[in-house]
Amino acid sequence: MKRVLRTAVAVKLSALLLALAAPGVASAATDAYIDCSLQSNACFGDASSDSGPVTFMYQFDYNGLDAIFPADCTNQNVCKFYCWRYPGPLVARLLVYDTNFNLLTTTAWVPALCTQQDIILQ
Numbered sequence: 001m002k003r004v005l006r007t008a009v010a011v012k013l014s015a016l017l018l019a020l021a022a023p024g025v026a027s028a029a030t031d032a033y034i035d036c037s038l039q040s041n042a043c044f045g046d047a048s049s050d051s052g053p054v055t056f057m058y059q060f061d062y063n064g065l066d067a068i069f070p071a072d073c074t075n076q077n078v079c080k081f082y083c084w085r086y087p088g089p090l091v092a093r094l095l096v097y098d099t100n101f102n103l104l105t106t107t108a109w110v111p112a113l114c115t116q117q118d119i120i121l122q
Contacts, residue, residue, distance in 0.1 A: 030104045032056065034094040036112030040119040041082045043112055047096040049104060055097045060112075062090040067114050083114035090114050 032047040047056035058079045060067065066086045073079035079092075091109040098104055113121065 030054065030096055032094050032096045032105055032107050034058070034092060034107045034110055036092055036110050037121060039121050040113040040115040041080060042118070043079045043092050043110075044077060045079070045094045045107075046077055047094060047105075049096070049098070051098065051104075053099055054104065055099075055101070057095050057097070058092055059095055059106075060090055060092045061109070062114065064088070065090055065114050081114060082116065082118075084116060087115040088113075 030047070030049040030051070032045070034043055034045040036043040038044065043058060045056065045058065047054050055075060058073045060069075060081075062083075064086065065083050065088050067081050067083050067090060069079070069081045071080065090112050092112050093109045094107045096104045096106070113119070
């Protein structure tokens with residue numbers, strides 16, 4: 001019994017020493033926002049992180065619409081699009097990656113409006 005107890009104490013003590021000796025992992029704050037409520041055919045977004053440079057990409061769910069994205073919106077503060085034949089509502093979110101393309105965070109899905117011509121919504 002004493003041998004089992006000594007082994008258990010040694011294992012717990014070594015685990016404690018290992019935990020104390022391990023370098024601390026500091027969590028970096030990552031901020032991201034997206035807003036598609038100002039006008040139709042555009043979403044505005046940005047992202048930053050305390051850990052260094054980030055890449056942010058827009059993701060859209062435009063089921064049933066013919067949304068056209070004339071330019072790559074990666075790392076752009078404004079992402080423009082339009083719906084030539086089938087306008088309607090869609091949703092968008094921002095995905096934020098670190099320099100190794102590990103996903104850091106995503107925003108919540110936000111509503112957007114896709115139309116043939118830009119409409120100021122506010």
